[in-house]
Amino acid sequence: MGGITSLYTGVSGLRSSQTAINTTSHNLVNVNTEGYVRQQVVFTDTTYKNVSNDGLNAQKVGFGVNLQDIRRIRDVLLDKAFRTEIGRQSFYEEAFQAVDEIEGILGELDGVSFGTYLDELWESVQEVEKDASSMVARSSLVQNAVTFINRANAVYDGLINYQSTLNTEVMNKVNRINEISDTIDSLNKQIMRIESTGIESANDMRDQRDELLDELSSLIRTEYVEEPTGMVRVRTEGVVFVDITGVNRMGYEMLDTEVGSDYFTPTWPELGGRKVYNLEVEISTPKNNDIGALKGLLLARGNSAANYTDIPNSDDPKYQLKDDNGDFLYNYEEDLDRYRRIIEPSVVKTVMAEFDMLINSIVTQINNALCPDISATDPDVGLTIGQTLTTADGQTITVTKDTLILNTHYNDEAAGYGTDDDKTQGAELFSRDHTKRYIECTDAAGNTYKVYNTINEFGIESLYTLGNIDINYDVLDNKDLLGLNTRDGAVDQKRASALAIQWDTPCLKLGPDYVSYDDFIEFYSEFTGQIANAGDLYNNMINYQTSLAGGIDDQRTGITGVSSDEELAYLIQYQNAYNAASRYITVIDEMLEHIVTQL
Numbered sequence: 001m002g003g004i005t006s007l008y009t010g011v012s013g014l015r016s017s018q019t020a021i022n023t024t025s026h027n028l029v030n031v032n033t034e035g036y037v038r039q040q041v042v043f044t045d046t047t048y049k050n051v052s053n054d055g056l057n058a059q060k061v062g063f064g065v066n067l068q069d070i071r072r073i074r075d076v077l078l079d080k081a082f083r084t085e086i087g088r089q090s091f092y093e094e095a096f097q098a099v100d101e102i103e104g105i106l107g108e109l110d111g112v113s114f115g116t117y118l119d120e121l122w123e124s125v126q127e128v129e130k131d132a133s134s135m136v137a138r139s140s141l142v143q144n145a146v147t148f149i150n151r152a153n154a155v156y157d158g159l160i161n162y163q164s165t166l167n168t169e170v171m172n173k174v175n176r177i178n179e180i181s182d183t184i185d186s187l188n189k190q191i192m193r194i195e196s197t198g199i200e201s202a203n204d205m206r207d208q209r210d211e212l213l214d215e216l217s218s219l220i221r222t223e224y225v226e227e228p229t230g231m232v233r234v235r236t237e238g239v240v241f242v243d244i245t246g247v248n249r250m251g252y253e254m255l256d257t258e259v260g261s262d263y264f265t266p267t268w269p270e271l272g273g274r275k276v277y278n279l280e281v282e283i284s285t286p287k288n289n290d291i292g293a294l295k296g297l298l299l300a301r302g303n304s305a306a307n308y309t310d311i312p313n314s315d316d317p318k319y320q321l322k323d324d325n326g327d328f329l330y331n332y333e334e335d336l337d338r339y340r341r342i343i344e345p346s347v348v349k350t351v352m353a354e355f356d357m358l359i360n361s362i363v364t365q366i367n368n369a370l371c372p373d374i375s376a377t378d379p380d381v382g383l384t385i386g387q388t389l390t391t392a393d394g395q396t397i398t399v400t401k402d403t404l405i406l407n408t409h410y411n412d413e414a415a416g417y418g419t420d421d422d423k424t425q426g427a428e429l430f431s432r433d434h435t436k437r438y439i440e441c442t443d444a445a446g447n448t449y450k451v452y453n454t455i456n457e458f459g460i461e462s463l464y465t466l467g468n469i470d471i472n473y474d475v476l477d478n479k480d481l482l483g484l485n486t487r488d489g490a491v492d493q494k495r496a497s498a499l500a501i502q503w504d505t506p507c508l509k510l511g512p513d514y515v516s517y518d519d520f521i522e523f524y525s526e527f528t529g530q531i532a533n534a535g536d537l538y539n540n541m542i543n544y545q546t547s548l549a550g551g552i553d554d555q556r557t558g559i560t561g562v563s564s565d566e567e568l569a570y571l572i573q574y575q576n577a578y579n580a581a582s583r584y585i586t587v588i589d590e591m592l593e594h595i596v597t598q599l
Contacts, residue, residue, distance in 0.1 A: 006588045012064030013581030016043055019067050020574040027562045028571070035211035037072040037560040039203055044068040072203050075559050079210070082552040083217035087291035089545035090218040094296030096538035098166070098347050099531060105158040108528055114155055115524055121148045121362075122521065125499050132484045132496035139479055145366075145429055146471045152359045156466035159305075159352050166301035166348070167263045173219055173294045174250050174266050180216045181234070181247045184209055188231040188242070195230045202230070220276075221291040237276055239268055250276060255303050263303060266294065279303075280341040302346030307465040308357035310343050312336050312512055336512055344511075347534060354510060354527055356466050362520055363464050365502035367428040369495065370483050371437065372413050373452055376403040380410040389441035389449060397441055397451055406438055406450035416483035416492035426450055427481040431472040435462040 020041045030036040046066040107113040124144040127137040187209045194202040209232060216222050216234070223235040227244075234242040241248055252264040253273060266276040279298060283290050312335035321329045343349050376383040376399050383389075387399045397403075406426040407414045418424040428437050434457045438450035456462040475481050486492050506517035510526055518526055 007585065007592075009064035010581050010585035010588060012046060012066060014578060014585065016041075016065045016067050017574050017578035017581055019070070021571065021578060023070055024567050024571045024574060027567045028564060031562045031564050031567075035207050035214075036562065037074050037203070037207050037210070038562045039070050040073055041070055042068045070201055070203065072201075072206060073559055074210075075556065078552055078556045078559070079213075082549060082556060083214060083222065084288075084291065085545055085549040085552060086214065086218045087221060088285070089542060089549050090293035091290050091296040092538050092541040092545060094293050095300055095347060096535060096542055098162075098300035099535040099538060101162055102159070102348065102351050102531055103528075103535065105155055105162065106528065106531075108531075114151060115528070117144075117148045117151045118520065118524055120144045122503055125366075125503060128484070129496050129500040132491045132493065135479060138482055138484070142429070142471070142476060142479055142482075146476065149359075149363070149430060149469055149471055152355075153466055153469070155355065156352065156359075159348060159355075160467075163263070163301050163305065163348055166297055170266070170294065170297050170301065171252060171264055173297060174252050177216065177219055177236075177294070178247075178249050180212050180219075181242050181249065184212050184216075184232065184234060184242050185247050187212075191230045219293050220295070221289070239271070239276075263301065265298070265303075279345060283345065299345050300347050302349035303342065304349075305467075306343055306346075306349040306353040306356070307463070308353060308360045309463070309465075310339065310349070310353045311357055312339055313509065314512070339512060350511075351531065354530075357508065358520065358523055358527065359466055359469070360464050361508055362502075363430040363469055365507070366499060367430055367437075367464075369498035369502060370415070371426045371428050372407045372415055372498075373404040374407040374410055374413075375401075376405050376449070376451070377401060378410065381405065383443070383449075387443065389443055389451065391439055391441050397439070404452035406452070408450070412494075416495035417485050417487050418481040418483055419485050419489065420478060420480040423487065424481050425483055427475055427483060428472050429475055429482070430464065430469055432456065432462045432464060433468050433470060434458065435468075 023039050023041050027038055043065050044067075046064050107116075121141075121144045124137070124141040127134070128141050131137055187205050191202040191205050191209070194200055194205070213222065213224060213232070213234075216236070220236045222241075223238075224232050226232050231244060232242070233240070233244075236250075239248065241250075248268065248270050251267050251269040251273075253267050255263050255265050267273045268276060277295055277298060279295075281287075281289070283299065289295075312332055314332050316332075318330050319328065319332045323329055343353055374381060377385060383399050383403075383405075385399055385401055389397045389399065391397065408425050415425045418427060426438055431437065435455070436453055439453045441449050441451050443449070454461055462468060484492055484495050503520055506519050506522070508520070508523040509515070509517050510523065510530060
């Protein structure tokens with residue numbers, strides 16, 4: 001039996017060395033394969049047979065070497081650390097990309113910046129103030145106003161289109177997340193089936209699964225644990241995503257249409273359509289909720305378009321208005337809370353609202369200079385609350401405390417006259433789509449008034465907001481309509497000066513947290529500076545995360561990566577072991593042959 005046992009010992013060495021050679025060769029073949037993890041053979045002793053026992057020492061004979069496992073050389077702690085940091089890096093990359101896109105839309109990175117059009121409009125206003133009688137100056141004002149508002153609308157449309165692009169990207173990310181989950185589920189099943197016998201390890205499939213977990217972690221906050229069966233149970237944003245029962249696929253639903261949104265938000269269909277994210281909570285690294293490209297996209301995009309009405313200002317007179325019961329009509333704290341939750345977290349919505357606030361202020365200030373309004377209940381006017389006015393088509397308008405009319409003659413701030421044949425009063429430079437600025441009405445005594453109109457021809461409230469503002473084509477066709485003259489045809493210098501005064505008057509602040517007010521030029525400078533600062537902040541975060549994640553990944557690669565020199569050394573070692581086992585078997589064979597034939 002000793003001879004036969006010796007043969008078993010040699011054969012075990014031969015087989016083990018062959019497996020080690022195959023494993024090393026597999027490592028060398030995949031030295032440049034992305035995601036491949038170095039494999040290593042683990043040997044163990046086979047069983048022993050007791051030969052004798054003298055009471056002090058047991059004498060045993062071994063049956064050789066056995067292959068215990070072919071293991072992957074991987075550090076699970078480094079994996080988890082890397083996946084957390086790459087997810088945070090992806091989050092800030094999406095935020096930075098949004099800022100970069102916004103700067104491009106504004107022309108701040110290349111080409112003509114929007115500030116150039118703002119400066120040109122200001123210069124034309126100054127020229128009108130210098131010589132309001134000059135038709136060249138008036139024409140320049142109108143033409144620069146056309147360029148200005150067209151460019152402003154183009155910027156706003158660019159922001160809306162970018163939101164739509166982000167919305168498409170959100171859906172693409174959700175689809176990719178679902179593809180990854182399906183593949184992980186399939187790999188789970190294959191790995192469990194292969195390893196259930198306890199004979200073979202599905203190492204290459206585990207490599208594929210780890211690659212997918214890396215990608216998934218960059219898209220969404222991911223937690224996972226490997227079960228003893230070899231299956232990986234995955235949770236995303238705190239919800240079980242992949243487990244033994246299969247995949248809880250992510251879906252998306254349209255946001256609340258009440259806010260005018262046709263964008264999508266990720267949901268969990270199997271949880272009754274529950275939203276994947278609550279985007280109204282503070283985002284910060286200490287809270288560990290600034291992770292994942294998908295979340296970064298959703299925050300950058302926001303839930304809808306925004307305009308100047310979304311930015312509350314505690315100094316706004318509307319917050320002092322009360323109803324008949326003495327209750328305030330508007331609540332600043334509620335509006336501020338909404339701004340903090342809905343507007344401020346989204347870089348695109350914040351920029352849209354602030355940019356629209358600038359354009360709205362410029363447009364309304366210019367229009368108000370050309371078309372000064374006065375309260376209908378002002379003592380100089382003489383109308384009373386509840387009084388009825390009649391329009392040309394027989395409709396009636398009831399005077400309220402908020403009713404405004406064109407100030408045609410009531411005080412020194414009265415509107416100027418055009419030099420056209422009708423000596424027009426109240427021709428605005430900028431108009432709202434499908435909306436007349438005034439509706440002509442008469443009272444019972446036959447007095448005529450131009451009542452400021454807030455409703456378009458479709459019965460919807462109409463604001464001077466981007467997407468709804470255009471040049472007044474009547475003025476574009478006939479510059480004589482501009483009310484820059486007195487009734488007798490002389491230059492109305494007061495109206496011309498009123499245009500310029502607005503540009504030097506601090507009337508805007510960038511947001512609720514700002515205390516001081518800026519004029520138009522200062523506001524735009526601070527506006528673009530805020531965007532640039534946000535870009536720098538995100539870029540610094542990306543650089544930090546890139547360095548951190550890259551350092552962790554370098555450590556991972558140092559462990560998992562294949563060194564061709566090291567593997568070649570192992571290959572020589574295992575080849576020598578194979579040759580030694582082969583030579584050992586030959587010697588035992590010759591010995592047995594000699595015993596059988598000679599004895």
